[in-house]
Amino acid sequence: MLVDIRVQEETFSLDAEIARLAATGFDVGGIGAFIGLVRGDAGLAALALEHYPGMTESMIARIVAQAGTRFDLLACTVIHRVGRLPVGAPIVLVLCAAAHRGAALEATGFVIDWLKTQAPFWKREDYPDGQARWVAARESDEAAAARWDAGDPSEA
Amino acid sequence: MLVDIRVQEETFSLDAEIARLAATGFDVGGIGAFIGLVRGDAGLAALALEHYPGMTESMIARIVAQAGTRFDLLACTVIHRVGRLPVGAPIVLVLCAAAHRGAALEATGFVIDWLKTQAPFWKREDYPDGQARWVAARESDEAAAARWDAGDPSEA
Amino acid sequence: MVEILYFAWLRDRLGRSRETFVLPRDGGLSVRDIMDGLRRRGAAYEEIFAEGGGPIRCAVNQEFAALDSPVRAGDELAFFPPVTGG
């Protein structure tokens, strides 16, 4: 499995990432993708994203490895942005390539669900009036990850 | 729900399509995507894709409407290519935008599963020696669509 | 009159993508009746509409239809293999 994990301030191009995956061989029949965007909740101006360098990459690598064990994947790309991101900006990209669509889409869900609960990123909401508020973790994210029973990458 | 359905010979740009969805408002938190590619099975040179103009668009519209009823979607884009497509080329794009990732990813799976069994496209495999073979439908595609019980868009 | 369309290998086998079928004055035909009528047009038709000649599907006015679906004057009737897009 080809794995590409990046934590970066810059935005990303799906076309470039998909071309990269498609160029790795002609066994890829389907690519599942998830793109997270900064949602403009209640007058939000921007999100500031912080992470734990080192641990972030190793946790994402573990999640992706687990996805590779569980699903028949040919490649997986995860790009997560950090820094200040305005409303509407892309935050995260998960791409999973497989011979067949089932594995590609399921693995995409698996990776983003675990990333939400296991990768050490924190979001701060910045408002136009200068107020800032750290986002609280959502129980629904824990529940979403728990659906993938026995797949907890932190226990790998 | 914003719906965009296109059947075309030209390729597509995910970056352009995502920018279009993101520009429709700031309520979008996640976009699920599926990209189908021409897999290079056993010396295949290209696929030739044919469809039933008129019925194709109306069946896809019905599938998308059903997805909108079932999932909390803000927008859905489906682009399906026709004509001769070389190995590695993108065939189909499904993009589902929602406030939350669960709806976006599930709707993406729903749309592609039903598209595979309900949209009147036919693939012909062309080989370098000039041989051509119409692809047979796969029972696994029927089974994948049937998972979405009671959601058959042809019965809508 | 009914407009008949053929797609994919059915069209290749017949060498045509469309033709017309004149309904009898008293009407009341089903898709199956029309298939029976078309079979009399030649061996290629016998072949594509044969039991076991390969699974085929049909649509009346661009809606999936069954063999016993009624067909009326002005309808568009299409025959094709199970779909393989996506």
Place this chain on the structure above:
Amino acid sequence: MVEILYFAWLRDRLGRSRETFVLPRDGGLSVRDIMDGLRRRGAAYEEIFAEGGGPIRCAVNQEFAALDSPVRAGDELAFFPPVTGG
């Protein structure tokens, strides 16, 4: 010596992102023991490590850890809120 890291609102509250903690000669401390030691450094520490002050998580050497996980000289111990990426 243990390197201690703070992230997100914990760092904001303390006004620092890292500091060191000297282990006693006889070693054998858990994450909880170190939290207790840090609490003596001031009110802001009392606040972030308070029961009910908000849920916090920790990692030892960049692996999620529990309060009773052992901490050894040279380890990197991080405190942070539940993660909210993606």
